[in-house]
Amino acid sequence: MLKVNGLRVEQGTFTLHATFDVEQGARVAVIGPSGAGKSTLLGAIGGYAPATGQVLVDGRDVSAAAPDQRGMAMLFQDGNLFPHLTLEQNVGLGIRPALRLTTAERTRARDALGQVGLGDFATRKPGGVSGGQQSRAALARVLVQDRPLLLLDEPFAALGPALRGEMLDLTSRVARDVNATVLMITHAPEDAERAADQVLFVDNGRVDTPRPVAEILSNPPEALRAYLGR
Template sequence: MTAIELRGVTHRYEGVEMRFDLAVGAGEWLALIGPSGAGKSTLLDLVAGFLRPESGTVRLQGVDRTRDEPATRPISMMFQDNNLFAHLTAEENVAIGIEPRARLGRAARERARSALAEVGLEGFAKRRPSDMSGGERQRVALARVILRERPILLLDEPFAALGPALRAEMLALVASLRTRSPRPPTIVMVTHHPDDARGFADRLAFLEDGHIRLTGPVAELLDRSADSRLRAYLGERAPPREGL
């Protein structure tokens, strides 16, 4: 089953037309790489519904969602900014993902604490964002995503501000939670660190000038692609041909 399908989806930004044609299988982890301004975050915003395409179709799990509001789409999204409410505790910030009310019920709080425990934050329920590190705040945001149990997860560089070791730890946590899920979510991840895709993503897409230029297995594109545009982005020369 195809979880995400973009057919001729266009968006114009500062006079430049971006166009995306893409299919992502159910349960697949796709990493998007490319220079700044290539359209990576724009692609995610079109899938999530934060932007409306000028033309084309956005289908999610086989359903046309092109004109649907973001809240009605089967999607959770994590941003660089963890989007936590400063005045709420970790427990409340997580629970609000399923019960967006001023007074949270006991069941929602218990589920939130369970989700916090899953991301290694057992005992953090009453802490506020100001009392946590950057990595801990992103764990809270991840716990909220877990609790929502949406079949599609969009990651717009949520761990970019973390150091390399902590960023790898967070990606490993996402991978672990995905593996343990009875219905692994489809993940589309934007990153400026191509190595983040290694060991986690199933497939890589290289974007440039608002178009998807290449897609393929991670190792094939990062290690063996001879495409000059991708090699220039990676700061490398094309690999030598076999036998030479």
């Protein structure tokens, strides 16, 4: 379970406030206008942005912990694959940043690639595969970390609609397989309907309580209605 209590981030004239709970295994779409604070929120939860307040994961207060000690894995917009490394090595970074992998750990990296449909591409470098396959490899590196909470900052935004939908389906499937909680930033309500159980609406630094997707999209509050253009 993720519990955010009195989280506050100040960046110049912008301030973000958040208090909400997310149950273990939930898939939450984080929606809101550009500049509303969505990436700031995930960065603060993940420990990548200075913040005050409490972040608890399964009852453990991780507010002062470094990002790699919070029980979370974060996937950013560009995937952050290293072009000089093979896909297997890129995934291996999620296990050991120094890449001194044991035989068992190399097997874990290859298994993670197999889990996202890239079992035959382990020795290729990012430049030798498609954009969608790069996204799959970046997702595999997140999965191999075996964290109970996944933070996704629009990692599939640059993909076409069909491929983005495929990646959303894949993410949902593997998250369910390991009972991981997912917070996923998206600008598209159809992505929330496809891949999420709940919606967390962010507007001008204010973070609403998560609500079921069907409920909030069928009867959105005024700010969300304006964002959706309804």
